[in-house]
Amino acid sequence: MAAQTLVSSEAAKLHPFDFNPEIDIDRAPSVLIIDAVDINRRVLRGMLKMARYRLLEATRAAEAFEILAREQVDLVVVDLMMPEMSGPEFCTKVKSNRRTHLIPILMMTSVQGAEGEIAGISSGADEFLTRPLHPEVVRTRVRAMLRNKAAIDSLEEAETILFTLAQAVEKRDKYTGDHCDRLAKYGMALGAALGLQQNDLLALYRGGYLHDIGKVCVPDAILFKKGPLNDEEWFVMKQHTVRGEEICKPMKTLAHVLPVIRSHHERWDGTGYPDGLSGERIPLLARILQVADIFDALTTARPYKPALPEDEAFRIMHDETKRGWRDPELVPLFQECLRKTELWQALPTGCDLSGPDSFQVSLTAMRRFLEV
Numbered sequence: 001m002a003a004q005t006l007v008s009s010e011a012a013k014l015h016p017f018d019f020n021p022e023i024d025i026d027r028a029p030s031v032l033i034i035d036a037v038d039i040n041r042r043v044l045r046g047m048l049k050m051a052r053y054r055l056l057e058a059t060r061a062a063e064a065f066e067i068l069a070r071e072q073v074d075l076v077v078v079d080l081m082m083p084e085m086s087g088p089e090f091c092t093k094v095k096s097n098r099r100t101h102l103i104p105i106l107m108m109t110s111v112q113g114a115e116g117e118i119a120g121i122s123s124g125a126d127e128f129l130t131r132p133l134h135p136e137v138v139r140t141r142v143r144a145m146l147r148n149k150a151a152i153d154s155l156e157e158a159e160t161i162l163f164t165l166a167q168a169v170e171k172r173d174k175y176t177g178d179h180c181d182r183l184a185k186y187g188m189a190l191g192a193a194l195g196l197q198q199n200d201l202l203a204l205y206r207g208g209y210l211h212d213i214g215k216v217c218v219p220d221a222i223l224f225k226k227g228p229l230n231d232e233e234w235f236v237m238k239q240h241t242v243r244g245e246e247i248c249k250p251m252k253t254l255a256h257v258l259p260v261i262r263s264h265h266e267r268w269d270g271t272g273y274p275d276g277l278s279g280e281r282i283p284l285l286a287r288i289l290q291v292a293d294i295f296d297a298l299t300t301a302r303p304y305k306p307a308l309p310e311d312e313a314f315r316i317m318h319d320e321t322k323r324g325w326r327d328p329e330l331v332p333l334f335q336e337c338l339r340k341t342e343l344w345q346a347l348p349t350g351c352d353l354s355g356p357d358s359f360q361v362s363l364t365a366m367r368r369f370l371e372v
């Protein structure tokens with residue numbers, strides 16, 4: 001069935017969230033109605049037609065999945081009973097797919113009793129309504145669910161903007177190239193070798209891109225100064241750790257990354273910055289990313305130095321460990337990880353903002369090669 005788009009001319013009667021004359025119809029919230037019974041779909045269309053929603057319709061689950069694959073859907077309204085696949089089965093499938101799991105689902109039924117509601121909510125439906133439907137209840141419920149979906153979308157957009165900003169910061173320095181990309185992979189490899197859980201590995205992945213985002217606050221004259229920094233300039237440079245944490249702090253999804261951003265320049269003996277933490281008081285994820293960061297800085301060319309071979313880089317890192325600067329266990333472990341060179345050739349390159357999906361690919365590849 002072709003997608004239908006309904007726009008009311010009775011805008012003046014509408015709830016403010018439903019209608020905004022500035023909104024292009026292509027960007028109006030999309031509601032997918034799935035019901036095998038024509039009259040049920042027609043009733044829902046009638047209840048929602050006053051609002052400026054883009055209404056899509058399907059009569060069975062297979063048709064609905066085709067629409068979900070090609071359209072941006074903001075809300076699914078599905079009947080508990082459908083041919084071929086039940087509402088709860090459909091719901092479970094939508095919620096187990098990373099691409100669709102954030103789409104809210106409103107389940108409906110004509111069957112009285114609590115069993116249907118329990119099955120629906122247990123399968124992942126966000127709301128449940130039993131017929132006969134009260135038009136205003138339906139409209140209010142749909143409006144509230146779309147409002148929540150819009151809030152989730154804006155959070156996702158904010159996170160994407162931060163990653164883009166972090167890449168822009170990195171691009172300011174043309175010599176660092178794919179530094180963030182390599183760091184994310186090195187950090188995850190070392191984390192996987194330590195047997196860290198997925199949320200820690202994801203924090204390392206994100207930390208690879210975001211750890212230096214605070215450099216957006218450091219002027220070019222300091223960031224790219226050819227000679228040594230004076231005390232005042234060095235103070236500004238060191239602030240990139242604290243400023244980076246401030247930038248990312250409002251994003252709750254980045255809470256696990258904040259210690260990486262703040263503490264990636266601490267030293268094992270307490271002579272680092274910004275807090276002078278020492279030993280295991282330095283968050284483990286920050287210590288991991290630091291090892292990866294130093295190795296990458298040593299093995300890539302910069303305006304003031306050539307790229308060093310891996311052996312030479314590790315000689316320097318072991319020297320720094322003897323001086324008390326680095327975690328004495330992590331440096332040799334990282335060296336061991338890098339020996340499995342086939343690991344890096346198998347991993348995807350480039351920053352993929354789709355995040356979790358590419359993360360899964362990387363993680364699977366790492367676990368296979370590291371045999372953890």
Ligand SMILES: [Fe+2]
Nearest residue numbers: 211212264265
């Ligand atoms: Fe840094």
